Amino acid sequence: MDTGNTAWVLVSSALVLLMTPGLAFFYGGMIRAKNVLNMLMMNFICIAVVTVAWVLYGWTVAFGNANEAQGNGFWGTLAQWGMHGVATGAGSGHPGTYGSSGVPIFAVACFQLMFAIITPALISGAIADRTKFVGWTVYVLGWVTLIYFPVAHWVFSPNGFINARLHVMDFAGGTAVEINSGAGALACALVVGKRIGFRKDPMRPHNVPFVMLGAALLWFGWFGFNAGSTFTAGGQASLVFLNTQIAACTAVFGWLAAEKIQHGTFTTVGAASGAVAGMVAITPSCASVSPIGAIFIGLAAGSVCCYAVNLKYRFDFDDSLDVVGVHLVGGIVGTLLIGLFAAPEEVSGFSNGARAGLFYGGGLDQLWAQAEGAGIVFAYTFTVSYLLAKLVHATIGLRVSAEAEVTGVDLTEHAETAYDWGGLTGTLHRAAASVAAATAPARATLSAADWESMEESEDAV
Structure with a gap:
């Protein structure tokens, strides 16, 4: 057991968990004051629901046979349900530890749990202002069971078919987290429908400082999200850490430039969104590109995502907080650009059998592999998410009544309000x-x- 690597993974787990409350503030600031508590609760309930599901069966489905030389590339195993045998590494070649990192499997399970928590939480922004709390809670349980746990096996497990057979480079979740959540968000937005007053009422952010606070917490936690995925406290983690910072900063420039061209102004919300878009795009490539590659990936993500948020107006769907424009599009951009910027192993320190990118003499093979991986995850997740949302909406309901939506979801769903307007008026x-x-x-x-x-x-x- 390597105590240094273990300490790094545990600290990274805490950083990634912090991202979910950070996301709650980021989303909560961007919606109207009458619905902010509902948004906070939609994120916080993911922590409780996914944790219980992960312990009971999520871990074993996603990583139960990760140490086996030969395993099912589509599904893990049910042998470690309830975390049975994890402490001793029963049935694995490295008793009690994950691969060659010297990190206890329990620590890795904690780290991967935090990924499982934040991925469905990202979807909540697409259906803000109009969602039933109970319907959302049931949807989250079904979504992680049918979608996140198996897709995490495909992408993250050493014997997952997207990782081991297609050799798709996705170091920290461009497909399993970003494209996955973005596709789920699009499906949910289509099923739930548009808000009352969409494209007519302003629906401006009620608390921009909340947005910046949330972006700061996401930025802080993202270092654990990406650099923690190395499972080692060494040179590769250092490169990943640096690339994450670079892409976030250059994406701010890319977003603000595009925003200035479109609207003639630089906004605070735009700067925060640009940083998030950059970190989304660098997530799959953070260990496989050089710092120069990270600069270009961040610039591309910031500018492309700024234009992509307008897709909801062009195609007339109501993605309340632009989850599709930032996470789906940003995840696709970051995943595909690996095919151009993936550096040789001596530059990146990373190899999973994948090939160098086009700009390093690798041809188009890796770009094609990246497109395959992105396409498979999108198609599967969108289809199952849509059917699941339809089922929940037809039974217990995903959307509140029109009267409740106009009154405010905080009051009708939670019998609370975020602000004491009477006291403030006095x-x-x-x-x-x-x-x-x-x-x-x-x-x-x-x-x-x-x-x-x-x-x-x-x-x-």
Whole structure:
């Protein structure tokens, strides 16, 4: 057992878990005030639901036979249900540890659990402002069972068919997390339908500081997300860490430039979204490209995703918080660009039998493999997500009533509100009275012209 590597994996697990509350703040700031608690709850319930499912059967389905030289490329095993035999590594060639990393399988199970938690949570942004809490909870359980656990085996397990047979490069989840969640988000948005007032009412973010706080927590946690996937505290983790930072920063430039061209302004929400888009795109390639490659991947992701968020208007579907434009499109961009920028092993320190990218003399073979992997995950996830959403919507319901949607999901689903507007109004009245009393002597000396000018200014405000 390697205690240094184990410590790194456990710390990375905590960082990745922090990303789900960070996502809750990121999404919560972008929706209307009357629905923010529902958005927070939709993310937090993923932690509880997925953890229980992971312990009972998720781990064994995704990674149960990961140490076996020969295994089922489509499904793990049920032999380790309830984490049975994990501590001793029963049936594996490395008792109690994962591969050659010297990390206990329990630590790896904790790390991979955090990936399983945040992936369905990402979908919640597509159906914000109109979702039943119970329907969402049931959907999350079905989604991770039918989609995330098997797809994680395909992509992350050493004997998964996308990894071992197609040799698709996906180091930390461009397909299993980003394309997976993006395809699920598109399917859910189509089933649930458009919000009341979509394309008519403003529906602006109610708390932009929340958005920036959420982006900061996601950024912080993403270092564990990507660099922790090395399972070793060494040179490869250092490269991954650096590439993650580079892509996030260059994507900010790419998004802001595209935003300036489209709308003539640089927005705070745009900067936050650009950073997230860059980290989405670098996730599959962070261990297989050089820092120069990370610069170009970030720039491409930021600009492309900024334009992609407009797809919902062109195709008339209501993806409330642009999950499709950022995570699906960003995941596809990052996955495909590996076929161009994948560096030789001596540059990247990574090899899973895949080939160098086109720009390093590898031809188009790896690009084709990346397209195959992205296409398979998208097709499977979209189809099953759509059918599952239809089933839940037809039985217990995924969408609240029109009356509840207009009133606010926080009040109708949770009997709570995020802000005490009555107390705030009273405070404002008291503050206004204090200001009026303090300025009364000065106001008494104003001329008629001064009063008229001041009233015109107040009207303008």
